[in-house]
Amino acid sequence: MSDLKNYIIVGVITGIILYYAGLDMFSNKIQIIEAKDIQKTSASSSYSSTVEKVNQSVVSIYTKKTYENNIFFIDPRERRLKRREAVPSGQGSGVVVSSNGYIITNFHVIQGSNEILVRDSNGNDHQTSVIGYDFLTDLAVIKINDNLKPITFGKIENVRVGDISLAIGNPLGVGQTITLGIVSATDKEISPEAYSYQRYVQTDAAINPGNSGGALVNSNGELIGINTMISTLGGGSDGIGFAIPVDIVKYVFTQIIENGEVIRGFVGIISNPNYRGDGVMISGVYNGGPGQKANMRRGDIIKKVNDKKVNKIKDMQDIIGKSKPGDLVSFQIQRNSDILNINVEVEKMPKL
Numbered sequence: 001m002s003d004l005k006n007y008i009i010v011g012v013i014t015g016i017i018l019y020y021a022g023l024d025m026f027s028n029k030i031q032i033i034e035a036k037d038i039q040k041t042s043a044s045s046s047y048s049s050t051v052e053k054v055n056q057s058v059v060s061i062y063t064k065k066t067y068e069n070n071i072f073f074i075d076p077r078e079r080r081l082k083r084r085e086a087v088p089s090g091q092g093s094g095v096v097v098s099s100n101g102y103i104i105t106n107f108h109v110i111q112g113s114n115e116i117l118v119r120d121s122n123g124n125d126h127q128t129s130v131i132g133y134d135f136l137t138d139l140a141v142i143k144i145n146d147n148l149k150p151i152t153f154g155k156i157e158n159v160r161v162g163d164i165s166l167a168i169g170n171p172l173g174v175g176q177t178i179t180l181g182i183v184s185a186t187d188k189e190i191s192p193e194a195y196s197y198q199r200y201v202q203t204d205a206a207i208n209p210g211n212s213g214g215a216l217v218n219s220n221g222e223l224i225g226i227n228t229m230i231s232t233l234g235g236g237s238d239g240i241g242f243a244i245p246v247d248i249v250k251y252v253f254t255q256i257i258e259n260g261e262v263i264r265g266f267v268g269i270i271s272n273p274n275y276r277g278d279g280v281m282i283s284g285v286y287n288g289g290p291g292q293k294a295n296m297r298r299g300d301i302i303k304k305v306n307d308k309k310v311n312k313i314k315d316m317q318d319i320i321g322k323s324k325p326g327d328l329v330s331f332q333i334q335r336n337s338d339i340l341n342i343n344v345e346v347e348k349m350p351k352l
Contacts, residue, residue, distance in 0.1 A: 047166060051178055053221035056096075056121045057151035058214055060170040061105055061142075063090040063113035093169035093214030094118065095226060096148045097253060104253055105213030106228050107133045107140040118144050121176065132256035136197045136264075137244060138228055139252045151215060154222030156247040159186050159201065167205040167227050167241065169214025181205030181241070183224075188242065189314065197264075197317060200242035201225040207241035216243040225249070251322075265323030266349035267291045271302075271313045279303045279334065280316050294344040297335065304332035320346065 092109030096102070103118065110116055110130065118126040126144035133140035163183045170176055185202040203216060207230050216225035225243025255262040268289020275281035279301040285292045302310060306329060310316045323329055325348040333340045 047164075047178070047180065047219065050166060050217065050219055050221045051168070054151055054168060054215060054217055055176060055178075056149040058121065058168045058176060059094045059096060059103060059148070060119040060176070061092045061094050061109055061213060062117040062119065063092075063110055064115040064117075065090075065113050091170065091210050092212045093210065093227070094142065095213070095215045095223065096150050097153075097249075098150050099147050101144040101146055101148065102131070102253075102257070103128075103142050103144065104226060104249060105140055105142065106226065107135060107138045109213045110140055110142065116142060118142070120146075120148055132260050132262075134252045134256065134262040136262070137248055137252055138198070139226065139244060139249065141253060141256045151217075151223045152221065153250055154218055154220075154224045154246055156186065156201075156224065156245045159183060159218065159224050159245075161185060164219045165201075165203045165205050165224065166217050166219075167203065167207050167211060167214060167243075168217065169207075169211035169227055171206075171208035171210040174210075179206040184240075186245070190242065197248075197314075197321060199245065199248070199314060200228070201245050203241050203243065205241060207243075211241075223249070263324070264321040264349040265325065265327065265329070265346035267296075267320055267329065267344050267346060269296055271316070273313060275301075277301065278311065280310055280313055290344050290347050294342050296331070296333070296342060296344070299335070301334040302331055303334055303339075304330075306330055307332075321349075 090109065090113065092105060094103040094105035094109075097104050110133075116128045116130070118128050120126065124146075126146055128142045128144050131141040131143050161183055165181050165183050167179045167181070168176065181204040183201060183203055185200070188200045188202045190198070190200065201216060201224060205216070207227050211227045212229070214227045215223055216227050218224050224246050226249055227241065227243045230241050252262055266289070268286035269282050269291040270284035270286075272281040272283035282291075282296060282298055282300045282302065284298055285296055302316060304310065305316050305319045308315075308319065310319075320329060323346045325346055327346045328343045329346055331342045331344060333342055
């Protein structure tokens with residue numbers, strides 16, 4: 001009798017299950033499961049607020065250069081051989097750095113262009129004028145006659161290896177894109193050449209052709225660099241991208257606005273990039289330059305500049321480059337076994 005009761009109970013439960021679920025189990029009905037709007041996506045998994053903060057500050061740049069070349073063709077209307085006028089186009093990105101229309105980009109984006117067009121985040125096109133450029137850092141300042149939202153400058157000393165970085169620009173002409181990565185280095189030197197003012201923030205955020213001149217920002221939407229180049233074997237992004245640090249960007253922009261160019265100090269010495277001792281070794285001295293006038297010689301080892309110890313060429317260049325023409329810069333030099341103190345009157349760096 002008890003077994004019959006158990007069978008009845010199991011039968012009733014099975015019937016209930018089949019009643020509520022059986023129709024869906026044996027039908028072709030498709031059920032889509034949608035997320036419930038319980039809470040917004042957490043900040044740790046979305047950077048939409050960061051993008052909203054900066055996307056209006058990043059613009060696309062289109063350039064044209066008109067010139068005559070040696071391409072000939074037969075004009076069917078005039079029935080004669082004519083020289084074809086070539087109008088190649090270039091494309092890059094830029095960052096709005098002031099509310100009155102100043103934009104900073106890479107010099108190589110606009111170099112040699114006859115026409116420069118800026119397209120803002122709303123799709124509006126603007127004619128531009130070139131305010132100035134700096135060949136040594138590959139930066140240029142252009143201006144449009146409109147008010148756009150400027151980006152917020154971060155501080156390079158707050159950027160750490162491992163920080164989140166977002167590259168924003170117009171790669172390959174597809175429109176504004178955002179790629180995510182981390183910072184791998186904050187003071188990277190690519191070339192060991194002695195006469196270089198270029199150093200970089202390195203990131204694995206994808207940077208492709210057309211990203212040049214765009215913004216590299218941190219998770220707060222603050223500018224930490226201007227995207228400028230990639231290291232690649234296949235021509236695409238291999239996760240090794242470089243941006244000009246924000247402190248250099250700020251310095252170059254200020255110099256161009258104030259002077260129309262970047263004015264750097266010059267002492268007329270060449271340093272040996274292969275020297276691995278303590279200090280910076282002089283490998284050459286310009287004839288008639290400030291260094292030669294102060295009796296600096298090839299083979300001298302610079303220990304200190306303005307009482308600051310230097311072991312890298314870039315450290316010395318930073319001090320000298322930011323000096324003004326007419327300033328006296330003090331050098332502590334080792335010559336053989338002697339320690340000498342020499343003052344050099346800085347001149348303006350000649351144009352390259």
